[in-house]
Amino acid sequence: MRNFLKNKMAVVSAGFIIMILTFALLAPFIARQDPSAIDTNLVLSAPSAAHVFGTDTLGRDVFSRIVYGSRISLSISFIAVGISVFVGLFFGSIAGYYGGGIDSVIMRFVDIMLCFPTFFLILAVIAVLEPSIFNIMVVIGLTSWMGVARLVRAEILTLKERDFVAASRVMGASDTWIIVRHLIPNAIGPVFVSATLGIGGAILTESALSFLGIGVQPPTPSWGNILMDGKSTLGVAWWLTIFPGLFILFTVLSYNLLSEGLRDMLEPRLEDK
């Protein structure tokens, strides 16, 4: 923990993440205006005391939309990462523990998945199904588990040779018990680091999808689809482009720096002097 607190960047990032989480959880108290209230008299008004971040093409308050959008963007990325960690743990631990044929089949599958331009795959699935929030979560999750699987497999390959695993087996523990109670808890550290990194990635993917109009559908606000408005008013309403973009940048940056901090805390490597 001391290691972590010494890392100022990581602490600042954690602070920012907590702020965004508060935004998401307490959205109705933080954003005073209704994010979907249309005001035709105030279309595209610049930031002012009443509308801190200005208003969009329908006169809706941009700050409120960003605050409510954080709910959507964060929940999509959390659940997507949850899915990818679960799938990655499942395949990675099976491949690492059993080895042999199962291992090579699973790892081949991982190689194949890594060969797909992920963004193409996601778009194709969205084209086939509807671009609902649920589908987006699932698709991002199911196309990003490969890194976790490789990580878990590598960890378990070394862990399973340790004495405590042999001891547990001697005492009659089943394979499932060994994997779930002994191996995964010991391998979870690096997974945690990569999951934190993954949240940043998922936020970026979601925003790119919504920006292209194939992600979260209006009127539901998400950081990406606010930027879609920004594109059509480029050069006219800078606030529609600047603010949501900054929110995405700082949030993703915070998760990336936090991940770096966590890694230093969990595996204090040699400082490169």
Added chain:
Amino acid sequence: MLRYIAKRSIGLIPVFFGITLISFFVIHLAPGKPTDIQTSLNPKVSYEARARLEKLYGLDKPVYVQYFSWLKRIVIFDFGRSYVDDRLVSEKIAERIPITLLINILSMMLILGIGIPLGILSAVRRGSLLDKSTTVLTFIGFSIPEFWVALLLMSLFSITLGWLPISGIKSLDFEYYSLGAKILDVAKHLILPVAIAAFGSLAGISRYMRTAMVGVIHQDYIRTARAKGLTESQVIYKHALKNAILPVITILGLSVPGLIGGSVIFESIFAIPGMGRLFYESVMARDYSTIMGILTIGAFLTLLGNLLADIAYSYADPRIRATEGE
């Protein structure tokens, strides 16, 4: 060397089958049949006509038969006809792919030309201002939404300053330009897209290059090289770089799918008539045969990128050739 290349290529065949299987599966997630658009919505189409249409497209056969007949056509790049305008999918892709490849190759050159020297310099001058600013830039590069940078640069250079064209790949009066002016015109249109496509990976590559270089620089053989009196640039570029570049080559190979996938984003923003934009249009129009075609071509290009990375790797590291080439 040739043997090694042949061996790697053969190893990619099962991966290619896996890719086609996944593409096929994804499209079959779709509810209903592709012919529904032509039949269900049209009350005049009789049951017999519908059945005839399904037979024509082979939809009455079991799924695995459909897969193999599709696969047979895929290997000769026959993706069927577009559901939208009835043109050959392979033709549609062929006319869109050169510009996408051009942008991707140019940005790959930019990534290599800037990312690798930047990584080496920050490793050699660790702790310097250059190193610190590169680190900051790397983190921002990892975290910034590509399309947002595109919007910002577009608004700065094309709208506020008016230096660069906003979108497309040629000006309206392109036909009347002289050859020199034509090249200049296309180059001006390509500056922003290429820069944006390179931006994200640039940060990553310089970071990996730095890490690999830092790891190598402390090893004994580098000390030996210095001890025998080689100049610093000989030590760094001849001895250290050859070993440090290996992991970077792997990462470069892995970044190909990201580049190809990213083409959807910057081609849509800059209205570039490339494969990415075609994919986006097909997704919007639910043009399944084109989607499948591009999905397969995209994966195929990625495989090609990986193969090139493998070859470059074995070129840089003779041990690989020696052990795997037999």
